Amino acid sequence: MKYSFGTKLKQLRKEKKLTQEGLAKAINEKYDTNFSKGMISKWENDREDPRMESLYYIADFFNVSLDEFLELKIKEPSKIKEPSTEYVVGNVNKAIPLYGSIAAGALATVEAVTKKKYSIH
Template structure:
């Protein structure tokens, strides 16, 4: 039995997901895209709310997706190792920025392209 001071797997999954700026649906889609799994938003919600535990294969995928050890993900380690900090892709950075200004949900490829173009225009004007 876990001590009350230890984080639960569900809390850790939620914390890592939020650090990446992902919704539950975006996490499920990211896992499915990367690993060919069949995770859905409801499963992620059940994990985070401690209604069910992810299967071992899902734990491994989550650990790889978030760049943390399985031990950290299941609450056996207090903090990820320095080399295990989550990587954030350009698309994730743009999604986080869009969420900060009120956009909800994932960005379409067209929205990503428009944001990138707007950034290039803004930076080009700044250089003049």
């Protein structure tokens, strides 16, 4: 089933046994905002999306995280592989001592810089 902000908002509102007007009033009193019954209706019917600041107040009011409220799924971080210190030239593997990092560039450039800087032949 496709996620609907409006459906989630309506579900949370009904769980608290609030009308749209009651929800607007409760949030306005707690956060000194100016929500209206019309705004709540537009959001619940997915005719308009609330601003981020409004989302924060709504999520906090219902005591849910923004991730949970918006049903965001956070992926497990991928495992970081150790950088390789070897590269292949022709059929020969060569080791490169790592002293730092290079933002971008071709391997030939790295080899040329190393030879020039350290007089390697």
